Amino acid sequence: MNALFWVVLFAGTAAVGYRVLRAVPALLHTPLMSGMNALSGITVLAALAALGAARGEGPWPRTLAALAVALAMANVVGGFLVTHRMLRMFGRRGNGEEPS
Amino acid sequence: MNDGRFAGIPAFEAAALLLVPLVVLGIHWMRSPRTAARGNALGAAGMLGFILVTLAGRGLLADPMVWVGLAVGAGVGIVLALRVRMIQMPELVALFNGIGGAASAVVALLALRAAVPVPPPAPRVAAFLATGIGTLTFAGSLIAVFKLARWLPSRPVAFRGHATLCLALLGGLLALAGIGAASAGGGAYRVAAAVIPAAGLLFGVLFMVRVGGADMPVSISLLNALSGVAAAVAGFAVGNPVPVAVGAMVGTGGLMLTRIMCRAMNRELGDVLAGRLADAAGAAETPAEAGPSEPARDPADLLAAARRVAIVPGYGMALAQAQPAVKRLFDLLEKRGVEVVFAIHPVAGRMPGHMHILLAEVNLPYERFLELDEANARLPETDVALVVGANDVVNPSAGTVEGTPISGMPILRVTEARAVVVCNLDRSPGYAGVPNPLYDAPKTTLCLGDAAQTLSALADALAAQPASA
Numbered sequence: 001m002n003a004l005f006w007v008v009l010f011a012g013t014a015a016v017g018y019r020v021l022r023a024v025p026a027l028l029h030t031p032l033m034s035g036m037n038a039l040s041g042i043t044v045l046a047a048l049a050a051l052g053a054a055r056g057e058g059p060w061p062r063t064l065a066a067l068a069v070a071l072a073m074a075n076v077v078g079g080f081l082v083t084h085r086m087l088r089m090f091g092r093r094g095n096g097e098e099p100s
Numbered sequence: 101m102n103d104g105r106f107a108g109i110p111a112f113e114a115a116a117l118l119l120v121p122l123v124v125l126g127i128h129w130m131r132s133p134r135t136a137a138r139g140n141a142l143g144a145a146g147m148l149g150f151i152l153v154t155l156a157g158r159g160l161l162a163d164p165m166v167w168v169g170l171a172v173g174a175g176v177g178i179v180l181a182l183r184v185r186m187i188q189m190p191e192l193v194a195l196f197n198g199i200g201g202a203a204s205a206v207v208a209l210l211a212l213r214a215a216v217p218v219p220p221p222a223p224r225v226a227a228f229l230a231t232g233i234g235t236l237t238f239a240g241s242l243i244a245v246f247k248l249a250r251w252l253p254s255r256p257v258a259f260r261g262h263a264t265l266c267l268a269l270l271g272g273l274l275a276l277a278g279i280g281a282a283s284a285g286g287g288a289y290r291v292a293a294a295v296i297p298a299a300g301l302l303f304g305v306l307f308m309v310r311v312g313g314a315d316m317p318v319s320i321s322l323l324n325a326l327s328g329v330a331a332a333v334a335g336f337a338v339g340n341p342v343p344v345a346v347g348a349m350v351g352t353g354g355l356m357l358t359r360i361m362c363r364a365m366n367r368e369l370g371d372v373l374a375g376r377l378a379d380a381a382g383a384a385e386t387p388a389e390a391g392p393s394e395p396a397r398d399p400a401d402l403l404a405a406a407r408r409v410a411i412v413p414g415y416g417m418a419l420a421q422a423q424p425a426v427k428r429l430f431d432l433l434e435k436r437g438v439e440v441v442f443a444i445h446p447v448a449g450r451m452p453g454h455m456h457i458l459l460a461e462v463n464l465p466y467e468r469f470l471e472l473d474e475a476n477a478r479l480p481e482t483d484v485a486l487v488v489g490a491n492d493v494v495n496p497s498a499g500t501v502e503g504t505p506i507s508g509m510p511i512l513r514v515t516e517a518r519a520v521v522v523c524n525l526d527r528s529p530g531y532a533g534v535p536n537p538l539y540d541a542p543k544t545t546l547c548l549g550d551a552a553q554t555l556s557a558l559a560d561a562l563a564a565q566p567a568s569a
Binding site: 003005006009010011013014016017018020021022023024025026027028029030031032033034035036037038039040041042043044045046047048049050051052054055061062064065066067068069070071072073074075076077078079080081082083084085086087088089090091 | 222
């Protein structure tokens with residue numbers, strides 16, 4: 001398989017990610033972390049694929065895959081929602097201008 | 101089988117990579133509080149796109165189990181996100197770190213057992229590794245949650261041979277991954293697949309129980325990174341590029357925060373993980389019992405006469421739920437024409453940015469939140485430094501006493517202000533267990549007790565003072 005593709009994909013996104021991540025101020029580090037929680041739920045894609053692939057197998061692989069889907073989805077939905085809750089506090093009217 | 105594929109990946113999954121820039125732009129918008137909510141929404145839209153592409157591309161739309169899984173997960177996520185109080189954010193983030201790790205571990209395990217035609221070596225190693233990383237992230241995060249919620253003691257727990265055992269487990273994990281990957285589907289493969297999760301769980305517990313409370317911001321950031329790495333490695337194991345890309349970004353973000361937290365405490369990551377603390381409270385000398393050198397000044401008089409005030413919040417403020425009292429005092433001081441800023445240490449609280457969200461929750465203006473260096477530059481021209489439930493981050497012995505968990509940690513130098521008012525619960529040492537000589541400094545006025553009450557009393561007394569400015 002094309003090993004280079006995977007290495008470039010991983011290193012490239014890590015590098016691009018670092019450039020944008022380090023611009024996030026300390027003010028927003030907690031929402032950043034909960035946002036990262038949501039993004040780590042990206043495993044839901046692999047879990048969904050596993051659930052589909054386990055069709056026709058016994059109940060256990062299907063159940064485990066469904067569990068993985070639920071766990072990852074809790075991260076996705078919970079992560080984005082709680083981040084939104086926090087960021088709304090910063091966007092409120094009367095909470096001043098953008099810091100320089 | 102090969103048509104419609106790119107680098108061995110189904111075309112729709114390769115195409116989904118085109119949505120990754122949405123996530124990047126979303127993070128980019130997190131650089132300012134004005135655009136951050138939009139950035140978060142964009143990230144969520146990207147995620148929705150990934151899921152829809154997967155559902156359609158893999159023909160899962162008619163599978164009821166898929167919808168049950170998605171609905172249960174979404175429901176749990178909604179309940180957790182809506183019920184959590186801002187003071188509990190460290191617990192929630194730690195919990196989500198663990199849940200993410202667990203999901204990746206289960207996916208990787210499934211990839212291993214479904215490997216009837218055994219996958220090629222590289223993805224196989226990845227599947228073993230993702231199982232290990234995912235399980236250790238899960239177990240470590242649960243311990244972090246228990247410590248943060250005080251269901252477990254927050255001090256480091258270590259026993260003889262702890263470090264050796266941890267290293268042996270880590271070596272064992274890697275060896276198992278190697279053995280499993282080398283044996284193409286034989287007995288060793290199955291044994292490795294069965295043992296790795298157990299080893300990962302045990303390692304996660306062992307390495308987290310040893311981490312002390314003061315190091316919680318570091319540990320929680322590291323576990324955040326690991327949950328991303330687990331997702332990336334699991335993505336590689338099943339040949340899906342999107343988790344690799346997004347997981348890599350999460351890993352980077354977590355590592356960046358880990359480094360920032362380590363630097364803010366002047367500690368090496370390796371020392372934190374190895375629990376190298378010297379023996380905490382024992383090493384610090386107890387400060388000499390200095391009697392009150394001056395008649396205690398009334399803190400309300402100090403504030404009434406002040407032109408510049410710096411409020412230094414700590415986790416004690418959160419525990420006492422004193423944020424509304426802080427807000428009231430802030431408003432009173434503002435009305436008197438006093439310049440008020442908040443001096444926030446990076447590791448105040450239990451996670452990066454913890455104090456900021458607690459203060460923003462009560463509508464305090466975030467443009468007054470100063471970071472460590474800015475705050476220290478301003479403290480010498482400050483009339484009153486008002487410490488609210490902060491201890492370790494203002495402890496001068498960080499610079500003077502060797503061999504404590506906070507030795508060498510850059511602190512907020514509140515003693516450079518003209519006067520210091522400390523509204524802490526009591527005189528006991530902070531999370532790091534090091535006695536604080538600030539309490540006995542001649543400049544310091546102590547208002548011991550529940551910070552919500554002492555601050556309210558302070559605000560009442562200030563309101564009764566005639567406006568002088």
